[in-house]
Amino acid sequence: MSLWSRKSLAACEAEAFDESRPRLPRSLGIVALTAFGVGSTVGAGIFSQTGEAAALWAGPAVSLSFVLASIACFFAGLCYAEFAAMVPIAGSAYSYAYVTLGEVVAWVIGWSLVLEWQFSASLVAISWSGYTTDALRDLGVSVPAALSGSPLTLDVHNHFLTTGTWIDLPAVLVVIACTVLMLAGTRTSSLVNVVIVIAKVLALLVLVGVGSRYVHPQFWHPFVPANGGEFGHFGWSGVARAAGSLFFAYIGFDGVSTLAEDARDPQRTVPWSVFASLVIVTLLYVGVSLVITGLASYHTLNVPDPLYQALRAGDRGVAWVRYLISIVAVVGLVSVVLASIFGQVRIFYSMARDGLMPRAFARLSPRRVPVAGTLWVGGIAAVTAGFMPLSVLADLISLGTLLAFTMVCVGILVLRHTAPAARRPFRTPWVPLVPVLGAVSCITLMLMLGRITWTGLAIWTLIGLAVYAAYGHRHSRLRLQALAAARASAAGAEDLTSSLK
Numbered sequence: 175m176s177l178w179s180r181k182s183l184a185a186c187e188a189e190a191f192d193e194s195r196p197r198l199p200r201s202l203g204i205v206a207l208t209a210f211g212v213g214s215t216v217g218a219g220i221f222s223q224t225g226e227a228a229a230l231w232a233g234p235a236v237s238l239s240f241v242l243a244s245i246a247c248f249f250a251g252l253c254y255a256e257f258a259a260m261v262p263i264a265g266s267a268y269s270y271a272y273v274t275l276g277e278v279v280a281w282v283i284g285w286s287l288v289l290e291w292q293f294s295a296s297l298v299a300i301s302w303s304g305y306t307t308d309a310l311r312d313l314g315v316s317v318p319a320a321l322s323g324s325p326l327t328l329d330v331h332n333h334f335l336t337t338g339t340w341i342d343l344p345a346v347l348v349v350i351a352c353t354v355l356m357l358a359g360t361r362t363s364s365l366v367n368v369v370i371v372i373a374k375v376l377a378l379l380v381l382v383g384v385g386s387r388y389v390h391p392q393f394w395h396p397f398v399p400a401n402g403g404e405f406g407h408f409g410w411s412g413v414a415r416a417a418g419s420l421f422f423a424y425i426g427f428d429g430v431s432t433l434a435e436d437a438r439d440p441q442r443t444v445p446w447s448v449f450a451s452l453v454i455v456t457l458l459y460v461g462v463s464l465v466i467t468g469l470a471s472y473h474t475l476n477v478p479d480p481l482y483q484a485l486r487a488g489d490r491g492v493a494w495v496r497y498l499i500s501i502v503a504v505v506g507l508v509s510v511v512l513a514s515i516f517g518q519v520r521i522f523y524s525m526a527r528d529g530l531m532p533r534a535f536a537r538l539s540p541r542r543v544p545v546a547g548t549l550w551v552g553g554i555a556a557v558t559a560g561f562m563p564l565s566v567l568a569d570l571i572s573l574g575t576l577l578a579f580t581m582v583c584v585g586i587l588v589l590r591h592t593a594p595a596a597r598r599p600f601r602t603p604w605v606p607l608v609p610v611l612g613a614v615s616c617i618t619l620m621l622m623l624g625r626i627t628w629t630g631l632a633i634w635t636l637i638g639l640a641v642y643a644a645y646g647h648r649h650s651r652l653r654l655q656a657l658a659a660a661r662a663s664a665a666g667a668e669d670l671t672s673s674l675k
Contacts, residue, residue: 177278178275178276178277178279179277179652179656180272180274180276180277181272182273183261183593183596186261186263186269189263199436200435200436200437200438200440201364201436202433202436202437202438202443203438204446204447204450205368206364206367207430207433207437207443208447208451209364209371210367211429211430211448211450212375212451212454212455213367213370213374213510213512213513214294214509214510214514214517215424215510216375216455216458217298217506217507220378220458220459220462220463221305221480222300222304222479222480223420223568224236224420224475224480224481225475225477225479225481225483226475226476227239227416228416228463228467228472228476229474229475229476230407230476231406231407231412231413231416231419232398232399232408232412232413232415232416233396233408233412233467234393234394234397234398234468234472235397235399235413235416236420236472237459237460237463237467238398239413239414239416239417240417240423240456240459240463241456241460242413242414242619243417243418243420243421244424244452244459245615246421246576246579246612246615246616247456247579248452249608249615250579250582250583250612250615251448251452252602252603252608253582253583253585253602253608253609254266254267254428254582255444255445255448255600255602256445256586256600256602257269257270257586258430258434258440258444259440259441259444259445259598259599259600260441260596260597260599261273261434262434262435262437262441263434263435263524264432264433264520264523264524265284265520265521265523265524265525266287266428266429266431266432266521267428267431267578267579267581267582268283268287268525269524270581270585271283271581271582272528273589274585274588274589275581275584275585277647277650277652277653278642280530281525281530281638281639282638283578283581284521284524284525284530285634285635285641285642286577286634286635287521287574287578288518288521288574289571289573289574289575289631289634290428290517290574290575291514291515291517291518291521291551292514292551292554293555293558293570294510295352295511295514295515295551295555295559296345296555296556296558296562297568298510298514299342299346299348299556299559300324300559301479301507302345302503302504302507302511303323303342303343304479305479305500305503305504305507306504307344308479309500309501309504312497312500317344320340321340321341321342321343321344323337323339324337324342324560324561325338325339325340326561326562326563341560341561342559342561345556345560346556348507348508348559349511349515349552349555349556349559350552351508352508352552353515353548353553356512356516356519356543356552357539357548358541358543366509367509370505370506370509371506371509373502373505374502374505374506374509375458377501377502378458378461378462379458380498381481381485381498382465384491384492385468385484385485385488385492385495386464386465386468387491388469388488388489388491389464389468389469390469393467393468393472394467394468398410398412398413399472406622406624411622414618414622415622415623417619417622418569418572418576418620418621419569419572420572421575421576424452424575428575429513429517430444430448431448432516432517432520433517433520436520441599441600442599445599445600462481465484466485467484469484469487469492470483470484470487471487479503481499482496482499482500511555514555515548515551515552515555518547518551519547522535522544522547522550522551523535523536523544523547527651528650528651528652529646529650529651529652530645530646530649530650531645531646532645534546534547535547535550569623569624569630570627570630570631572619572627573620573623573627573631574634576616576619576620577631579612579616580616580617583609583612583616584609584613586602586605587605587606587609587610
C-alpha cells in the first residue's frame with residue numbers, strides 16, 4: 175500500500191453512522207457545539223497573549239492583528255464547514271487530509287494537531303496559574319514563588335535560561351482537575367463548559383462596556399507604532415507578526431469539527447457552530463484589545479495577566495471590573511483547558527481507530543469515554559504546563575494550527591477534482607478563490623513567525639515521521655486491509671490454478 179493511499183468517503187460515512195459498534199454519544203446540539211468553540215477559543219489568546227503581542231510587536235494595533243487572523247480563519251472556516259458536513263467524524267483536519275491527500279500527509283497533520291491541542295491545554299493552564307496567583311494575592315494568600323512559575327524561560331536571543339523556580343504547581347493542578355472532569359463523561363463536561371462560557375462572555379462584555387468609558391485616547395497614538403528597524407518589531411510588519419503569533423487564539427472553531435461524532439445532526443449543526451463561534455470570538459477580541467490598550471500604555475502589558483494589569487492601571491471606575499475579570503479568568507480559562515484536552519483526545523481517538531496510534535486510545539469505557547487517551551493527554555499536558563515557558567508554546571501552537579488550516583484549504587481543491595459528484599450538504603462558495611485565499615493567508619502568517627518556531631516545528635515533524643515509520647505505517651488499518659485483500663486474491667488465484675490442473 176502506498177504512503178499516499180486515501181480513505182474513501184464511503185468508509186468515513188460508515189464510521190460516522192455505523193450503530194453496530196461502540197461509538198461516542200451524539201449528545202451535543204448547536205448551543206453546546208458553539209459553546210465548545212467559544213470556550214476553547216476565548217482563553218490565553220485574549221487573557222494572556224494579547225499583552226505580549228501589543229508590547230513587543232503591534233502596540234495598540236493588536237486589534238488589527240486579531241482582524242487579520244480572523245480573515246484567514248474565515249476562509250479556512252468555509253473549507254472546514256464543507257469537510258465537516260461531508261465527513262462528520264472525529265479527527266478534524268487529520269480526517270479530511272486522509273480522504274484527500276493520503277495517509278502520510280494525514281499523519282503529519284494529525285501530529286501537527288498535537289501541537290495545537292495538547293500544548294494549548296498546557297499554555298492556557300500557565301495563563302490560569304498567573305491569574306489565580308494574582309487573585310489569591312489580592313485576598314492575602316501568597317503562593318510560594320518557587321511553586322508558581324516555570325523553571326525555564328527564554329531570553330531575547332531565544333536561549334533557554336533557568337528562573338530559580340521549581341514548578342508551576344497551580345498549572346499542573348488545573349490540568350489534573352480538567353482530566354478528572356473529562357472522565358466523568360461528555361454530557362457532564364459539556365454542561366460545565368456551557369455554564370463557564372456564558373459567564374466568561376458576559377464578563378468580557380462588561381469589561382468592554384465599562385472600560386470604553388474610561389479609555390485614554392492618547393494611549394492609542396500612534397495606533398501603529400513606528401518600526402524599530404527590525405522586521406516584526408512594530409510597524410505593519412509587527413501587526414502581521416502579532417497576527418501570526420495570536421492565531422492560536424482561534425483554534426476553538428477548528429475544535430468544533432473534532433466533535434462531529436459527538437454532535438446531533440452533524441452535517442447541519444457543525445458548519446453553523448463553526449461560523450457562530452468565529453463571529454463571537456472575533457467581536458470579543460477586537461473590543462477587548464481596543465479597551466485594554468486604551469486603559470494602559472501597551473508598553474506595560476507584557477505580563478501573564480494583561481487584562482488585570484490594564485484594569486489596575488485604569489481609573490477607579492473600572493477597579494471593580496478587575497475583580498470580576500480575575501474571577502472569570504480563573505473560572506473561564508478552565509473551560510479552555512477542558513476543551514483543549516477534549517479536542518486532543520478526539521484526534522487520538524480517530525487516529526487510533528485508523529491504526530496509526532495505539533488501539534487503547536480508541537477503546538471506550540462503559541460511559542463511552544476514551545479513558546486511555548484522556549489520561550495520556552492530561553498527563554502530558556500537566557508535565558508541560560509545570561515546566562515549559564509560555565512564550566515557547568504559543569508560537570508552536572500557532573504554527574501547527576496554521577499548517578493544519580492550510581492543508582484543509584488545499585484538501586477542498588483536491589476533493590473538488592477527485593470527487594466532484596460527491597454529496598456536499600454544505601459547499602464552500604467561490605472555489606477555487608476561497609481555498610486559495612485561505613491557504614495563502616495561512617502561509618503568510620506562518621512566514622511571520624520566528625526561526626526558532628520553524629526549527630521547533632521541523633524537529634517535531636521529524637519525530638512524528640519516525641513514530642509513523644516505527645508504528646503508524648505498520649499498524650495502519652488501511653494497509654492491513656489491503657494486505658488481507660492481496661492475500662485473499664493470491665489464495666483465490668492458487669485455488670483456481672489447482673482446479674484447472
